[in-house]
Each structure stands twice: as C-alpha cells, then as structure tokens.
Amino acid sequence: MPTQIPEAPPDGSRRARLHQIIFEADTFAGRAFDVGLIALIVISVVTVSVESLRGLSQQTQLTLVVVEWVLTAIFTLEFVLRLVAVKRPLAYATSFFGVVDLLAIMPTWIGLLVPGAQALLVVRVLRLLRIFRILKLARFLSEAQTLTRALRASSRKIIVFLLSVATIVVIVGALMFVVEGPANGFTSIPVSMYWAIVTLTTVGYGDIAPRTPLGQTLASFVMILGYGIIAVPTGIVTSELALGNLQHGVSTQSCPSCSLGGHDVDAKFCRGCGAPL
Numbered sequence: 001m002p003t004q005i006p007e008a009p010p011d012g013s014r015r016a017r018l019h020q021i022i023f024e025a026d027t028f029a030g031r032a033f034d035v036g037l038i039a040l041i042v043i044s045v046v047t048v049s050v051e052s053l054r055g056l057s058q059q060t061q062l063t064l065v066v067v068e069w070v071l072t073a074i075f076t077l078e079f080v081l082r083l084v085a086v087k088r089p090l091a092y093a094t095s096f097f098g099v100v101d102l103l104a105i106m107p108t109w110i111g112l113l114v115p116g117a118q119a120l121l122v123v124r125v126l127r128l129l130r131i132f133r134i135l136k137l138a139r140f141l142s143e144a145q146t147l148t149r150a151l152r153a154s155s156r157k158i159i160v161f162l163l164s165v166a167t168i169v170v171i172v173g174a175l176m177f178v179v180e181g182p183a184n185g186f187t188s189i190p191v192s193m194y195w196a197i198v199t200l201t202t203v204g205y206g207d208i209a210p211r212t213p214l215g216q217t218l219a220s221f222v223m224i225l226g227y228g229i230i231a232v233p234t235g236i237v238t239s240e241l242a243l244g245n246l247q248h249g250v251s252t253q254s255c256p257s258c259s260l261g262g263h264d265v266d267a268k269f270c271r272g273c274g275a276p277l
Contacts, residue, residue, distance in 0.1 A: 016256060019085040022078075023254035025140075034140055037078065044071045044104075045134050072108040079105060088273070091258040100135045150240035157236045165200070165229060172196040172222055176215060184211040200226045 021029045047067050050056075056064075079101045083089040092098045151158075173193030180186040185208045186195065195208045199222045210219045254260065257275035269276055 015085055015087075018081065019254070019256045022082055022085050023256075038137060038140055040071060040074060041134065041136050043067070044075075047071070068108060072105055075101070076105045076109075085256075087257040087275070091273070095258070095260075097136070104136060150237055154236045154240045158233055161232055161236070168225070169193050169196045169200065172200075172218065175218060176210065179215045179218065180210050180212060184215070185209070196222060199223060200229060202226045202230065 020027060021033050024030045025034050047064055051061075051064050051068075082092060082098075082101065086092045093102070170193060173189055173196045176195060177186050177189045177192040180192075182188075186192045191208070198205050198208075199219060202223065210216045255270035255272060255275055257270060258273045260270055260272040
C-alpha cells in the first residue's frame, strides 16, 4: 500500500495558533511573547527619552538610530502578524490598540518621506509620537479590563458629577468677578472661572488671589469644598470596582475574529462581534 503523506495543517489552524501566541497569555509561548514585547517597549521608550537629551556624542546618536530602526522593524512585523492572526484585520486596525500600534511605527517610516532641512522640525514632532508605544503596555495589564468595566459602569454618575462641578465653577467665578474685580486680577468671568478651577482642585498656583475679606471668605469655602469634591469620583469608581469583582471574572482570552479582550471566564461568544471564542 502506498504511504499516505500527512496533510499540512489548514491555514485556519496556523492562524489560530498565531492568534493564541500573540493575543492570549494562557500558554507558555503567549507569556513569552508578551514578556519579550514588554521589554522591547520599555527599551523603545527609554531610547526616545534619551534621544531628547542634549550634548550626546555622535557615536551615541548613531547607536540610538540603529536601535530605533531595529525596534521599528520588530514592531512593524508584530503589527503585520496581528493583522494576519485575526479574521477581521480591519476591525483590529481601527481599534484602540490597532491605532496605537500604527502610531508606534508610523513616525520612523514617515521620517524617510519628509526630505529637506526645512522639515526637520516636522520630523522631530513625528518622531516624538513614538512615545505612544508606552500605551502598548496597557494590553498587558491584567486588571485593565476590570478598570475599564468600572469606568463605563460609573460614566453617567461621573458625568453628572462633572456637570455639578462645572456649575459650581461658573457660579463661584461670577461671584469672585463681582467681589474682587479687575483691580485684584479678576479681569473677567473666564479668568475668575480659571481661578475657581485651580482653587477647587486644590492646585493653588497663586497667580491670582483674592484681596478683600469677602473674597478670601469665599475662597476658603471653595478650598474646603475642593477636598470633598476630589473624593466623590474616587468613591464612585471604587464602588463599581468592588461590585465588578463580585460579579465578574475576566479571562485572558481574546476574540480570534476582532481581537477584542476582556471576556468573562465562562463566555462562549465575543461580546463585540459575536464570533465563537
């Protein structure tokens, strides 16, 4: 009998294996990929920061350029592999992390297409966009999805809270404009509102300060109110985090179709596109 030649694994299985390595962290290969990518991201951010220093030797600058191009090549390959690993590459490319990945590699490549000494400033600005690589670290935070879920659940409460703060700022700013006036630096209601924001958030730049007893009394009230206001959003998010921890468990599994993560541990279908997990 003729010897049967085993068939090569279908493209779908290879893509599934690639997706498991790149997007998930429940295997040794996936964890190794994540750790290696984290190290490269940190090296890249350090390189960008060192490049901004003055007085670097020519040899150091050349070394940094070489390191940057090596890292850009690796991140470009990573971006291409991520597009290959998902069934809907456009969905990933337009997602938050897809845009971040593109911003991480775009400045270096665009720098080649901007010739002329007069455009050096433009190239410099574009190259600073490489700092967006630090955002790539967000995908590796195990509690990121829990925090995102809590922020979404508390978004309406926070919006109402911010509208209340804005109302207080307008009222206090108008009062301070009337009480202090241009003679004491409160030249307009917008300037007085700026002072109210600075005081309410307990920043206290000191560039504008009330001079009259009534203005100082109002300022004291705003300062005390600021301590209470700072605690409100913290309490809202904290309560949602505690409630979320009791109700939900988040797995490291990522959708093979659109790459969306943050699914419940018992989820069978993607919460974004509905594809089977």
